[in-house]
Amino acid sequence: MRAFGKYLALSGAAALIASVAMAGGKPDAPGAAHFTDKGELLFPADYRSWTFLTSGHGMSYNAQANAAADQPFDNVFVDPESHAAFLKTGHWPEGTMLVLEIRRSTSKGSINQHGAFQSGDPVGIEVHIHDSKRFKGGWGFFSFDGAKPATMIGYDASCYACHQAHAAVDTTFTQFYPTLLPVAKEHGTLSAAYLAEEKAAAKP
C-alpha cells in the first residue's frame, strides 16, 4: 500500500473559506491549514466535504508488496479553492491541502460477491500541504493519529524524495488523479522528471 509516511500520495494547503487563524498577529497559513503555536497541524474535520480527486485500491510503489485482496482503499480530497485554482492554471496554489484517507476493504458483505467495497472508519489520514514559507521545498507531510494535532513528518522521510522524483505536478501524484492529469497536460505543467519517466516507459 502507499501511505503512512512511506509513500504518501498527497499534496498541498488552501481554503474552503479564505479564513486565516491568527497567531501572534500573523496569519498561520495561506489556505485551509491551521497550525498550533508548536507547528502542529490541526485536524481538517470537514475534509469529506472537500473535492474528491480519486480512490485507489491496494496501490503500492514497492515491487515486493503483498498483493492480497484485502488491501486498503485510499481516497484523496483537496480543498475546493485550491482545486478551482488548479483547473485554471494546472498548478497547486500556496495553501493547497490534500488529504489521503485510508479505509479497509471488504469483499464478501451484504450481497457483494466479488471485488471490494470500503468499510468501517478510516484507518489513516495523511495530509500534504503547500506552504513555501513554512516548509523546506515548499511542501510538508503530516500523518494523523485520530483527530489530535499532527507533527510534520521529517524531511528525511522517503515520501519527500519519492514525490520530488516521481510526482507529475508540483511534487503531487497528479498522474493518479484522472480529472486533473488532462488539465496539467493542457497547461504544460507536468514535471520534467515525470515526462522523462513516461518517455522511458513508452520505449519498446
Place this chain on the structure above:
Amino acid sequence: MRAFGKYLALSGAAALIASVAMAGGKPDAPGAAHFTDKGELLFPADYRSWTFLTSGHGMSYNAQANAAADQPFDNVFVDPESHAAFLKTGHWPEGTMLVLEIRRSTSKGSINQHGAFQSGDPVGIEVHIHDSKRFKGGWGFFSFDGAKPATMIGYDASCYACHQAHAAVDTTFTQFYPTLLPVAKEHGTLSAAYLAEEKAAAKP
C-alpha cells in the same frame, strides 16, 4: 461489476442550490434533478463537486462474475443538500440524486506496481433519483450516454427489484457507504429486509 442497468448502486435527487427549473410554470423536481419536457434527465454536469460517498473496485453482486484485476472502479456522489438531510434524519429526502461514476482501473502505471488506480475518462454515469411524484415506488434510475439527456430505465429492469430487496436504506445501498451506515443505524432507518439478511448472514 455492478452497474449499467444491471445492478445499480445509486439512489436519489436533491439540490446543491435549492433551484428549480420551471416547466409549464411548475418546478420540475424538488432537488438537483432537471428534466426535459419528455421526462429525460439532464446531465448533472457538476456532480464531481458534490459530496463523495464511496468508491468500490470490481464490485459484483453476481456469484459468477469474472474477478479479473482490471475491473472498474465506481465512485458514488450525492448532492450536498440531500447528504446534509441524511445526516440529520438517516433518510434520503425527496429530490435526492445519487451519481455512480464508473472509471477504468490501471495497475502498472507510473511508479505504481500493485493494486489499482483510476484512469481515463468515465466509462459510465448512472443516476438514482428520489421523486415520489415522478417515479413509481418513489425512485427512478437513469444511465447516461455522454452528456446527452437520459431516458429513465424501465421499471422491469432488475436494478429496481434488487434495490427494493437488498438495499439498506430507502432502496439505496447505504450498506456500502462507510460514513452513512452508522448514521442509518443511529436513526434506526435500516430496512427490515436488510436487517433480516444481515441476521441470517450472521448465523453460524
